[in-house]
Amino acid sequence: MRFARRNRFALMVVGVLLIANALVLRQYRLNASAHRELREDLIVLSEKGHSKEAEWTYQKLVQALPGLTDEALLDEIARTGALVDEKTPQLNSLVWKYHWAVKRNLEKRSEQRVARAIKRAERE
């Protein structure tokens, strides 16, 4: 008790630091789930032919891609891959375009990873 009273301010800082960390994680989760929601919106809007709204949603999704984790990107590929034919270009389909944007993003990350790995190997 005496320790807590003496160090109450430091403890308070630590407490808030922990809470802030928890809030950061929560925010990441919220962001991911918000992204999933937006992706589902794009799929539905495209299906129903709301092209204007779908275009806006598509833009939002593409802008958010760099901030997503690799796992989230894989999840995106899995979901959109089930809806489009990967081999046939469908330039009028926003879902197909989004699928390719995600794939390209993932490929870019893979290339960067490979380049980093080669560099590391060369260094060692």
Add this chain to the structure above:
Amino acid sequence: MAVRVEGKFFWAADKKFCLKGVTYGPFAPNEEGAHFPAREQVRRDFAQIAALNANLVRVYDVAPVWLLDTAKEHGLKVWMDIPWQNHRCFLDSEKLMDEARRAVGEAVAGTKEHPAVFAYSVANEISAEIVRWSGTKRVQRFIDELIGIAKSIQPDCLCTFTSYPPTEFLTSEKADFLAFNVYLHDRGAFEKYLQRLQHLAEGRPMVLAEFGIDSLREGEERKCEILHWAVESAFRCGLAGTVLFSYTDDWFRGGFQIEDWGFGLTTRKRTPKDAYAVVQNRYREAPYFELAKPPKVSVVVATYNGGRTLEACLESLRGLNYPDYEVIVVDDGSTDNTAEITKRFSEVQCVTQTNQGLSAARNRGIAAASGEIVAFTDSDCRADRDWLYYLVSDLQRAGEGFAGIGGHNFLPPEDSAIAAAVLASPGGPSHVMLTDTEAEHIPGCNMAFYKWALAEIQGFDPVFHAAGDDVDVCWRLQDHGYKLAFSPAGFVWHYRRSRVREYLRQQSGYGEAEGLLTQKHPDRFNAFGGSVWKGRIYSRALGGVLLQKPIIYHGVFATGFFQCLYAPQPALPLMMCTSLGYHSCVTVPLLMATVYFPILLPLAIACIAMPTGLATLAAIQAKIPKGKQRIWSRPLIALMFLIQPIVRGWTRIKVRLVTSAAATNLPYYQLPEQEKRACAFWTQDGLDRCTFLRALVARLQKHCPVRVDHGWGEHDVEISASPWNRLRLVTVTEDLAQQRRMYRCRLEGSWTARTKALFLLTTAAVAGAINVLAETNPWWWMLLVALPFLYWFAEDDKLQLQQHAMATMEELAAESKWSRVTESESGKIAGMRTADQ
């Protein structure tokens, strides 16, 4: 020769014209139907009045030209009342109002430009009941309309209306001077009432339009005695003149000859009574009654690059009406032609120093002064001829306990319209009155102090470079138990800043002074840094906006003999909306927030509209001197009401941040946690709690600002040793047997308004940043950690302060041979009480 008004006095050509008058009439109608005696009788009467040493007759009817000619022959001026039916509810009748307008128009047109005419009184003693019935404002407007009619016929004529105590609240904006009929037989009450009327008159001359004593009821001896002091008191109070009621007992009123009153200085047959000789002697001496042992006065003019107006200042000081004085100019390292101008005045003693600021310059002046009284004025001031006479006279009359005196500072008639707008803008030098006679503050451009009083408080504090020294001296003198008087007639003409930039620079200087004063006199400032005055501020800018109507005390059934007006206080809290704090905490954050939240735009606009509206209202209510108003005057004043608080607030905050008091000079011991907030001392001698507290305050004051509670709070002392926290000390005595005592002390710390504001602002900024940015980057949540760090900093500062304060108390207690006791020991000692009992 036409008489004009300048400041509180009348002037004819280049001489002051002091009214020494008697009332004349009304008489039973003569052969021509006028309420005057026959021409030959008037001639004899005027000769007798001139022999009385009087220079004016007040008549209650429009004087025919022959009477004016006769007055001129005897060197008398005539003050004419214009009779009309003001004893009826004239505002209810268009016919009566027209009659009044016509009466005024005809009276002025008929006597226009006659050299014997002194002034016109467009109304005399309008009944208080009628004013209440018709409405004060409507009556005021009608009086102003009548004066306007007279001025439209003869623009340079002097006009007034004559009031009396039951309509004390009735004022006229257009009247050139204030005229009051006052009948009081007690000298103290009479002088106090004249002082009050002087405040009502503000910058205009005040004339006692009627006063007198009834020989039949009071007796001739008593009449002589009262008139003897009354004439002297009136002039000593700085009145511009007196009119005695009346010249003769011959008096006709309401269609009858009045037989049972004997107010005259002569009988009906014009035989002089004893009072005639008394008044004759008094009028010979008036207006300058001898001062009791006039003390030598040293006039100190501290100047820094004041060459522009210094010559006019020294010229005015050269011809002062005072028997024994010297002028000392302290040149505070000027780089203009100040030295050259000063050399031209051989009688002036010049002291030169390198630029050290106003206070240091004034202290040099005090050191060089050989007078018993040291008077201060500025190089941008021009003193009235009787300035020193009235300051010294009023200071002597104020009596014991008064250490200094000050007076008005008026705008010179020749000053520009911009200067007039500056005068009506906020922040100008003004006086603050606690009562009609006692001041809380007197402005530095017109003040005088006994030299011993200045020596007692070690003169001016050199920390004040450009301003604030006068406020500091006034407060310190009052803290030493002295009082300050006010002289309504001892005034100076003060040239205002004639450019907006100069005005703002001056306000910046005042802000700096306020910042320093806040450190030195924390008890005189509120949590927002605004000065707290106990008295009433007399300023043309009012210091804020008036939202309430004045209250008039009419008395039961409107029969009050002194029906006073209680002017409302300006809504100062509302003026916070024009402050820098408001703009930085409300306006700017809201405007920034509208970038992200456009929905807040109406609120942001409302927040900007609020100070703008207040500034406009304040400008509308500001009193601009007569003849100085231009089309741009009020918009300019509104602009200054908007800018001035920002400029002044900015320098105030800057100074407070830079020079915040440091507690590090205080003793410091690491104390156990529980002893930082409370302690107890044990003593067997008789030293009491109040003595200990006084000693503690004196010790703490050497290191930091300390505010002793005025008795309204629940603590003894407030210690402001840090800009972030303040401590409140509460003490209690436990009386034990055999004169043993235990003193318990508790230190309650709390955040200052600055800390609270900082914490709130940081919280708002963190919340705003997280709200806007955390979605794109969740790591913005880490900003939350800033809050406990800030809290830690503030609380740690509080603990440090408590340690310092507690250590100081302990040190003092040890010197007083008090023993510190721990919590458990104090319990045991308290137990002894029971045992002793």
